[in-house]
Amino acid sequence: MTKSEIIIAGILFAGISAPLPAQAADAYPNRPIRFIVPFPPGGGTDTVARLIAQPLGEQLKQQIVVDNRGGANAIIGTELGANAAADGYTLVFCLPASVSVNQTLYRNLPYDPARDFVPVIQLNTIALMLVTANNLPVKSVAELIAHAKARPGQLNFGSSGNGSAGHLAVELFNVATGIRMVHVPYKGGGPALTATIAGQLHMMAGPMISAVPHVKAGRVRGLALLTPKRVSGLPEVEAVGETLPGFDASIWHGVLVPRGTPAAIVQRLNREINAVLQTPEMAERMATRGAEVVGGTPQAFAALIKSDTVKYAKLLKQVGMAGSVSR
Structure with a gap:
């Protein structure tokens, strides 16, 4: 075969293969779908993934296997x-x-999140709460800032570990306010909360849903979201954003697919998951877990991932x- 014949054959093959993603999307899905959750079973993230998996499977008429x-x-x-x-x-599940x-x-x-994945949809947003020990003499964000500035390096805060959501949320607060508090990592949010209740820690940040029962029981003070x-x-x-406009340390959950997944399938998944999220039942179930339903487009979710990465x-x-x- 000559060089020109090879080029022509390549063009013809490209023309034949181009519609295949759309054809695949028309028949999609024709077998069960795997939903990878990068956390052990039974935790909060796993629970949210399973909340989505069952009704999504019903929408797609195929089993979603977590x-x-x-x-x-x-x-x-x-x-x-x-x-x-x-x-x-x-x-x-992400x-x-x-990813950020x-x-x-x-x-x-x-x-590489940007290279290896395509965002499908943001599922929710989850508020983190800053709780303080009852013996810390502050009752507002403004009072905490003033108290910490007068005592640089003397206040501490706990979290479920280095790089955890609670750890980074308070570090964002430190940077935004110019205060300096010492991080004390624990092996889980539960032990950090126990230490805060006991007055061994001044404060910690964690999911609102985990903190509220202890706040209502008077074991800790719910200072701010x-x-x-x-x-x-x-x-x-109160929200920290009332004192520091634009502040946001919320976390979220979302869905990705491997890079190269046909665009028609990405759009189909986005459409079906949006339909699941828009039901009153899903909003209620998310709310009981301290989450607010979001949904939206792949493009909006991609923009969120990018801004959080920065x-x-x-x-x-x-x-x-x-x-x-190092891993």
Whole structure:
């Protein structure tokens, strides 16, 4: 075959193969879909993934199989998703840690979120609450800032570990206010909360849903939500954004697919998941877990991931944590 014949054959093959993604999307799905959750079963993230999986399976008329692959701060499961076939039969559950934090925090992350994935949809947003020990003499964000500025380096805060959502939320607060508080990492949010209740820690940040029962029981003080504005379910608790306009340390959950997944399938998944999220039942179920339904377009979710990546890269560099962890 001559060079010109090879070129013509290539053009003809491209013309034949181009419609295949659309054809595949028309028949999609024709077998069960794997939903990788990069966390162990039973936790909050796993619960949200399963909330979505069942009704989404009903929408698509195929089973959604939740595949828990926890470990290494969501790296193990996310890497598995990055290397999966880009055919629409692998979905990957994500959150800021896996797609906006890890790439700066880790020196040798085995995947690149921007290169290896296509965003499908943001599922929700979750408010974090800053709770203080009852013996800390502050009752507002303004009072905390003044108290901490008068005692640089003397106040501490706990979290479920280095680079966790609660840790980075308070570091964002430190940078935004110019205060300096010492981080004390614990092996889980539960032990950090117990230490705060006991007065061994001055404060900690964690999901609102976990903190509220202890706040209502008077064991800790719910000082503020680390959000731009108050939330409807807890209107009596101020938002940090009221004192620091634009401040937002909320976390979120979303869905990705491997890069190369046909655009028609991405749009189909987005449309079907939006339909699931828009039901009153889903809004109620999310609310009981401290989450607010979001939904929207792949483009909006991509923009959120990008902005959070920039935000956390800047923060991790400011606090000396960029590249501080090796897998």
